[in-house]
Amino acid sequence: CEYLCDNLAQIVSLPTIKTHSDAMTNNNITVVELGSGLGRCGLLVYHLLQSSFNRYYTSINKRHDSTTSTAAPNCHVYLTDGDTDTLFQLRTNVAENTARKGIETKGEEPQGHGISCHQLLWGDETTRTFCKRHRLCATNKHVADCEDATNDEEDYKENSGIDLVLGSDLIYVPHVIEPLFQTVSVLLGQNESSNCILGEMAARRKPIFLMAHSDRREGSSVTLDMVLEGAKAAGLETNIVREEPGEGIYIISCSYSQ
Numbered sequence: 001c002e003y004l005c006d007n008l009a010q011i012v013s014l015p016t017i018k019t020h021s022d023a024m025t026n027n028n029i030t031v032v033e034l035g036s037g038l039g040r041c042g043l044l045v046y047h048l049l050q051s052s053f054n055r056y057y058t059s060i061n062k063r064h065d066s067t068t069s070t071a072a073p074n075c076h077v078y079l080t081d082g083d084t085d086t087l088f089q090l091r092t093n094v095a096e097n098t099a100r101k102g103i104e105t106k107g108e109e110p111q112g113h114g115i116s117c118h119q120l121l122w123g124d125e126t127t128r129t130f131c132k133r134h135r136l137c138a139t140n141k142h143v144a145d146c147e148d149a150t151n152d153e154e155d156y157k158e159n160s161g162i163d164l165v166l167g168s169d170l171i172y173v174p175h176v177i178e179p180l181f182q183t184v185s186v187l188l189g190q191n192e193s194s195n196c197i198l199g200e201m202a203a204r205r206k207p208i209f210l211m212a213h214s215d216r217r218e219g220s221s222v223t224l225d226m227v228l229e230g231a232k233a234a235g236l237e238t239n240i241v242r243e244e245p246g247e248g249i250y251i252i253s254c255s256y257s258q
Contacts, residue, residue, distance in 0.1 A: 216248030
């Protein structure tokens with residue numbers, strides 16, 4: 001988790017914004033974490049994004065003489081897991097470690113609070129359903145059947161798209177590699193022409209899946225080569241952005257080619 005967040009910190013580099021009006025656009029960031037477990041990594045990501053963007057937009061508002069303040073970006077982090085018992089504890093941990101402590105969620109999280117917890121079973125159809133339910137769909141060559149996700153065109157435009165997918169220590173047995181990358185493929189297909197303000201991703205104009213994998217973890221039979229082959233079979237390009245040979249830990253970036 002620490003290695004993953006270290007690399008995320010390098011990706012979250014805000015560009016220079018020349019005008020006040022520029023700063024008021026392209027300010028929605030959507031992150032989905034897979035296999036959140038008890039939420040340690042997802043919560044770190046949430047607080048990293050919030051603090052980074054709040055500091056940046058505070059400085060923007062101080063530099064520009066305007067009657068209209070620039071709002072901090074709408075950064076929403078979706079924490080997901082497939083296990084219902086884990087989700088119960090995950091929601092508790094999120095409430096205890098964010099400003100939302102004391103909010104009665106009754107399973108589903110209120111909209112607009114920046115972080116929420118949801119069940120997501122890996123696989124193609126379950127992930128498409130997840131994207132439609134949470135209005136994360138975008139019509140493109142990878143996910144063409146999401147275009148009818150909502151009848152409200154403006155609401156659809158505002159909420160659609162995923163900028164970053166994260167996951168740490170996700171796979172221990174080979175048979176889950178295929179459904180994992182089916183899920184990743186659908187999620188990455190939601191925002192192929194993203195114009196988010198994340199520095200590195202803005203330059204690429206496409207979302208990425210950032211994954212931490214250890215092929216030396218006790219009980220795991222999944223090697224690095226198996227992970228890379230699984231991503232390739234799903235039509236994704238891979239790049240090992242960090243390697244810790246002594247610990248067998250790899251940070252892998254996956255994305256669709258331009």
